[in-house]
Amino acid sequence: MKKETSVAVGMGIVFGLLFSFLVIANTQKNQSVSQKTTNQKTRPVTTEQQTTVQPIVISEPNDGAIITGASVLIKGKTDKNSFIVVQTQIKDMSFTTKSEDFEYNVPLALGENVIHISAYPKGSNGKIQEKELRVYYLGTK
Amino acid sequence: MKTTEKVLLSCMVAYLCVAPVLAIDATGSATSSLDKGAKLLIEKLATKVEETRKKDQKAYVGLITKTEDSIISISSTNGTDEKKYSIKIDDTLTAIFRIVGTSKKELKKADLKVGDYILVTGQMLNDTLEANEIYIDEQFLVKTAKITEINKTDFYLKVITYDKDEYTLDIQSSTRQYMLNVKTKEIEKSGFTKIKEGDTIHFVVSKTNPGAGKEKNRYDAVRILVVPQEFAVL
Numbered sequence: 001m002k003k004e005t006s007v008a009v010g011m012g013i014v015f016g017l018l019f020s021f022l023v024i025a026n027t028q029k030n031q032s033v034s035q036k037t038t039n040q041k042t043r044p045v046t047t048e049q050q051t052t053v054q055p056i057v058i059s060e061p062n063d064g065a066i067i068t069g070a071s072v073l074i075k076g077k078t079d080k081n082s083f084i085v086v087q088t089q090i091k092d093m094s095f096t097t098k099s100e101d102f103e104y105n106v107p108l109a110l111g112e113n114v115i116h117i118s119a120y121p122k123g124s125n126g127k128i129q130e131k132e133l134r135v136y137y138l139g140t141k
Numbered sequence: 142m143k144t145t146e147k148v149l150l151s152c153m154v155a156y157l158c159v160a161p162v163l164a165i166d167a168t169g170s171a172t173s174s175l176d177k178g179a180k181l182l183i184e185k186l187a188t189k190v191e192e193t194r195k196k197d198q199k200a201y202v203g204l205i206t207k208t209e210d211s212i213i214s215i216s217s218t219n220g221t222d223e224k225k226y227s228i229k230i231d232d233t234l235t236a237i238f239r240i241v242g243t244s245k246k247e248l249k250k251a252d253l254k255v256g257d258y259i260l261v262t263g264q265m266l267n268d269t270l271e272a273n274e275i276y277i278d279e280q281f282l283v284k285t286a287k288i289t290e291i292n293k294t295d296f297y298l299k300v301i302t303y304d305k306d307e308y309t310l311d312i313q314s315s316t317r318q319y320m321l322n323v324k325t326k327e328i329e330k331s332g333f334t335k336i337k338e339g340d341t342i343h344f345v346v347s348k349t350n351p352g353a354g355k356e357k358n359r360y361d362a363v364r365i366l367v368v369p370q371e372f373a374v375l
Contacts (some may be wrong), residue, residue: 015315025234027147042262057193064199066200066262083326083372085285085343085366085368087283087345087364087366088345089281089283089284089345089364090212090362091257092319092328092343092364092366093323093328094326094328096326108239109243109262109277110242110244110245110282111240111276112200112202112254112260112278112280114281114282114345115283116283116284116285116343118285120344120368120372128285128303129340130285130303132283134202136200136260138200138260138262138274138276139245
């Protein structure tokens with residue numbers, strides 16, 4: 001093989017590799033852009049007519065938990081500025097959330113306590129989010 | 142021997158005597174601080190284990206469906222989900238109580254009757270709960286609903302929950318009635334006459350003591366909190 005031929009073959013290989021690298025890089029970029037567009041499409045849209053309401057989530061205590069004290073701190077998450085009503089067999093309580101996270105101390109009766117939490121989210125036109133949990137206070141030994 | 146050499150030699154001898162003592166002291170203090178650290182770690186670990194144990198402690202609840210010797214069966218319904226448990230009572234180890242208001246009264250095994258609503262604590266072993274403590278308690282229902290009908294002659298309310306369950310609530314003189322003040326957002330004492338159809342009601346009834354001669358889903362209301370329909374969270 002002549003020297004010129006070897007140089008041409010070598011350059012061909014180098015250009016081929018460079019071209020395929022550019023094609024792969026471009027394909028990956030396009031894929032990430034299309035994924036982003038899909039995510040944007042599936043994201044909930046809030047309009048003036050239709051308000052997206054975040055479901056109320058209670059992180060503490062666990063449902064069915066035995067509580068050692070005569071009160072329990074309820075920790076949860078809902079929409080900011082929601083009006084919350086907490087009802088048990090011994091007390092009705094209410095407050096407005098200042099952020100998405102909220103916590104509230106609830107007094108307990110001896111035995112089973114059914115804690116019913118209702119959230120009236122801001123601008124939801126009376127659509128209420130509800131959550132119920134049962135905790136047990138068995139007093140001192 | 143020169144004076145300087147004497148001084149140097151004395152210093153070396155003194156160092157050889159003192160160094161081991163200092164080393165022992167240093168080791169001792171290191172050991173004691175290590176002991177303290179270990180103790181603190183063990184205490185922290187024990188506290189954490191105790192906290193986790195308490196957090197994971199669970200009560201099993203339900204209505205007694207059968208009693209025989211030292212085994213009782215209970216059934217618990219949560220919506221459409223029904224759970225059944227077998228509970229083993231140990232005559233010497235299991236303590237049985239009835240919850241009466243803010244106190245508990247000790248009972249005997251023979252006092253447990255079919256239909257009693259009980260809470261049980263203990264260890265679940267091979268699908269049988271080995272009971273440590275059993276409490277007979279009152280079963281409450283706490284719900285949120287819309288008022289669909291008001292009867293001002295017989296003082297009852299017909300309501301429908303968001304799960305489409307219908308209830309009739311008899312308002313008795315013992316019913317604690319509250320209403321949300323829409324302006325101040327404060328909960329205030331209220332009366333039957335202020336309630337309107339379409340208002341939201343948060344209510345508590347006793348399933349154990351629904352009131353005399355009640356049909357299904359009709360109860361004497363224990364407490365109600367009415368949120369007027371004008372209320373809007375802005």
